[in-house]
Amino acid sequence: MTASKIISDSPVRPTEADTELLASAQATALAVRDLYQAAIAAGAGGDHVSSLVAIAAHHDAYAQAISSLIGRAAPQARDSKLFAANKADFGADTTAVALAAHTLENDLVAAHTEVVGSLEGTEGAALVASMVIIEARHVVALATIAGKSPVSDTDLFLVTPEAATADAQTTTTIA
Template sequence: MMNPSATTPPSTADVALLAFGNGAELAARDLYAVAAGLSAFSDEEQAVLVGFHDHHRAAAQALAGLVGSDAPNVREDAVYNAFRSRLEGTDKSAIYDALRELENTLVATHTTLVGTLDGTAGSALIASVITTQARHAAVLALVAGRALNDALVNSATALTPGAN
């Protein structure tokens, strides 16, 4: 029987990429907090938005745990600012569309990270986050009354660390 071994710490390059992912997840968390606070949504809709908020918080925490003491644990303001102005008013479909675009952007970004990271631990963690966010995007498309194709197709462009 083999004893469990410690995971090899992420490389310096991976730390920077995982830290970017951590910040992007914190931005998503904060955006869902804004959306959940809007009076346009019913209690049930707010509960779903809070659930999505919690998923992004958990993803950020998991990334921070992998990075360790080098994790910035600060939201990526470029991500937050790109979507914040679209989370206002009473047009729920427009707000859901903005959140779906956010989710699809994170899926595209994290998919790129999986192919870029050196370590398997970081890639595995990011890959596990992608599936949840893709499901978020599909749900958001459907509750916004969009076509099935909108729920299934992701044409978002990945974010680039340091370029946003």
């Protein structure tokens, strides 16, 4: 089967299953936006406050784009569990916020990459794929805000938490 055959057989609009995945992605985007806004309200950011504001705005834009795509099926509410689980890490300390956000954005890249593979409709897949690209850029920006170097802190820039865990599980220690 050729790629053009696969693409031509795919629905353009989100399927019912896609709508569920996209609704969840919207709730996640709203929770992440609210986490950045909470950190900014607490005083985080310093010289980088405009970066945190921009990243929060990106997540708000994701939520709006998803809402446009799935209409009334969009929950228009944040994922309260995700917000509560991460709220303590999004306080006034800019470096701590940047590191927590780095981990969160890295997790979003991994999760949303899986979502892209699960979506049947091409519009939803294209939208979530575009989010993944920006979230990956957030990861690098947040590591830099945290004062990390792409030279001496390579793992923060190149290794996902999942890859590090998988590598640790497959590495054999030689005595």
